[in-house]
Amino acid sequence: MSLRFALLGLLNEHPSSGYDLTRRFSEGIGAYAWDAKHSQIYPELRKLTEDGLIEIAEEGARGRKTYAITGQGQEELRGWLLRPPTVAGGVRNEYVLRLFLLSALDQDEARQILTRTIEYSTRQREAIDAEYQEHLAGGGAARQGALAAQYGIRMYQATIEWAQWAIEQITAESSAGSGS
Amino acid sequence: MSLRFALLGLLNEHPSSGYDLTRRFSEGIGAYAWDAKHSQIYPELRKLTEDGLIEIAEEGARGRKTYAITGQGQEELRGWLLRPPTVAGGVRNEYVLRLFLLSALDQDEARQILTRTIEYSTRQREAIDAEYQEHLAGGGAARQGALAAQYGIRMYQATIEWAQWAIEQITAESSAGSGS
DNA sequence: CAGAACATGTAAACGGTTACATGATTCC
DNA sequence: GGAATCATGTAACCGTTTACATGTTCTG
Numbered sequence: 001m002s003l004r005f006a007l008l009g010l011l012n013e014h015p016s017s018g019y020d021l022t023r024r025f026s027e028g029i030g031a032y033a034w035d036a037k038h039s040q041i042y043p044e045l046r047k048l049t050e051d052g053l054i055e056i057a058e059e060g061a062r063g064r065k066t067y068a069i070t071g072q073g074q075e076e077l078r079g080w081l082l083r084p085p086t087v088a089g090g091v092r093n094e095y096v097l098r099l100f101l102l103s104a105l106d107q108d109e110a111r112q113i114l115t116r117t118i119e120y121s122t123r124q125r126e127a128i129d130a131e132y133q134e135h136l137a138g139g140g141a142a143r144q145g146a147l148a149a150q151y152g153i154r155m156y157q158a159t160i161e162w163a164q165w166a167i168e169q170i171t172a173e174s175s176a177g178s179g180s
Numbered sequence: 181m182s183l184r185f186a187l188l189g190l191l192n193e194h195p196s197s198g199y200d201l202t203r204r205f206s207e208g209i210g211a212y213a214w215d216a217k218h219s220q221i222y223p224e225l226r227k228l229t230e231d232g233l234i235e236i237a238e239e240g241a242r243g244r245k246t247y248a249i250t251g252q253g254q255e256e257l258r259g260w261l262l263r264p265p266t267v268a269g270g271v272r273n274e275y276v277l278r279l280f281l282l283s284a285l286d287q288d289e290a291r292q293i294l295t296r297t298i299e300y301s302t303r304q305r306e307a308i309d310a311e312y313q314e315h316l317a318g319g320g321a322a323r324q325g326a327l328a329a330q331y332g333i334r335m336y337q338a339t340i341e342w343a344q345w346a347i348e349q350i351t352a353e354s355s356a357g358s359g360s
Numbered sequence: 361c362a363g364a365a366c367a368t369g370t371a372a373a374c375g376g377t378t379a380c381a382t383g384a385t386t387c388c
Numbered sequence: 389g390g391a392a393t394c395a396t397g398t399a400a401c402c403g404t405t406t407a408c409a410t411g412t413t414c415t416g
Contacts, residue, residue, distance in 0.1 A: 009281030033276040092272040096213040101189030158338035
C-alpha cells in the first residue's frame with residue numbers, strides 16, 4: 001500500500017517516467033525508506049492512472065510515458081501524510097538485523113563486522129554528503145531533497161558512532177575478563 | 181529469507197516458544213530491524229526443525245513447544261552473519277517514507293508532522309533507555325541486548341535532532357521569503 | 361553495426377498480512 | 389464460571405521478487 005504513496009510523493013516533486021522512478025528508488029529513497037523494482041512500479045502506475053491520481057503528461061521516444069500527479073492525487077497524498085501514522089508498521093531492514101544478532105559471533109568476529117560497518121557507513125555518508133552539497137548549490141526546488149539527504153547523513157553518522165562504541169564495549173568486556 | 185536468520189538469532193540467545201518469539205518481534209527487534217507475525221513464525225519453526233537447524237527442547241502445558249538452536253543451526257547463522265552483506269537489500273520503513281515526502285505539505289503542516297515526530301521519537305527513546313538500564317543492571321548474558329538497545333537509542337536521538345534541524349530549515353526558508 | 365543504455369511490460373514463485381479457528385490455563 | 393492470556397495452527401489474499409520477454413535509441 002505504501003508503494004502508491006511513495007510513487008505519488010516522487011511524482012509530486014516532478015513528473016517522471018516509470019524508468020526514472022525505478023532509478024530514483026534504487027538511489028536515495030530505496031536505501032533507507034522504501035525500495036521497489038520496475039516490475040512492481042509499472043503495474044502500479046497503470047492502477048494509479050485508472051484511479052485518476054496520476055496522468056500521462058507526455059509520450060516520448062521509445063514508448064516513454066511521463067506521468068504527472070493530478071489534483072486528486074495530491075489530495076490523496078496529503079491525506080496520507082497528515083493521517084496519524086500507522087505505528088512503525090512492518091519494518092524490514094536486513095542490514096540492521098545483522099547488527100542485532102552479533103552476539104552469535106565471538107568477539108573477534110563481531111569486531112570485524114563492526115569495523116566493516118564503520119567503513120561501509122563512512123563511504124555511504126560521504127556519498128550522500130556530496131549529494132547534499134549539490135542540493136544546496138542548486139537553489140529553490142532542489143532543496144526538497146536536502147531534508148532527506150540530511151536524514152541519511154545523520155543516520156549513517158549515528159551508525160558509525162554506535163559501531164565505535166560497540167567495539168569499545170566488546171573490547172572492555174573481554175579485557176575485564178571473567179568478572180561475573 | 182531473513183526471517184529464518186532472525187529466528188535462529190533469537191533462539192541462539194536462548195530457547196523460546198513460538199509465542200515467546202512472536203512477542204519478542206513485536207517489541208524491540210520488530211521496531212527497527214525485522215517484524216513478523218505468529219502466522220509466519222509457526223510454519224517457519226516447523227521448516228527449521230525439518231532442516232535440523234533447531235529442535236524441540238521441551239514440551240509444556242497448553243501445547244507449548246520450546247525450541248532450541250542446534251549446532252548445525254549455529255553454523256548456518258554464523259555463516260550468514262559473516263558472509264559479505266547483500267547490500268541494503270529491500271529496505272522497507274513506512275515511517276521514514278513519510279519523512280521523505282514532506283515536501284508535499286505546506287510549511288505549517290510539515291512543521292506539525294516534524295513536531296509529532298520529535299514527540300514520538302522522544303517517547304520511544306525514553307522507553308528503550310529504561311530497557312537499557314535494566315540490561316546493564318542484569319549482568320552477563322543480558323548484556324547482549326544492550327548493543328541493540330543502544331542502537332535504538334542513538335537512532336531515535338538522531339531522528340529527533342534531524343527533525344529539530346528540519347523545522348529550523350523550513351522556518352528559515354519561509355522567513356527568508358521570496359529571495360530566489 | 362555492435363553494444364550499452366533506455367524503456368516497458370508480464371508471469372510464476374515466494375514472502376507476508378489478515379482473518380479464521382481452536383483449545384488450555386490462569387486469575388478473579 | 390467467565391474473561392483474559394497463553395498457545396498453536398491454517399487459508400485466502402495481497403505485495404514483492406525473480407526471471408522472462410521485447411523493442412528502441414544513442415554512442416563509438
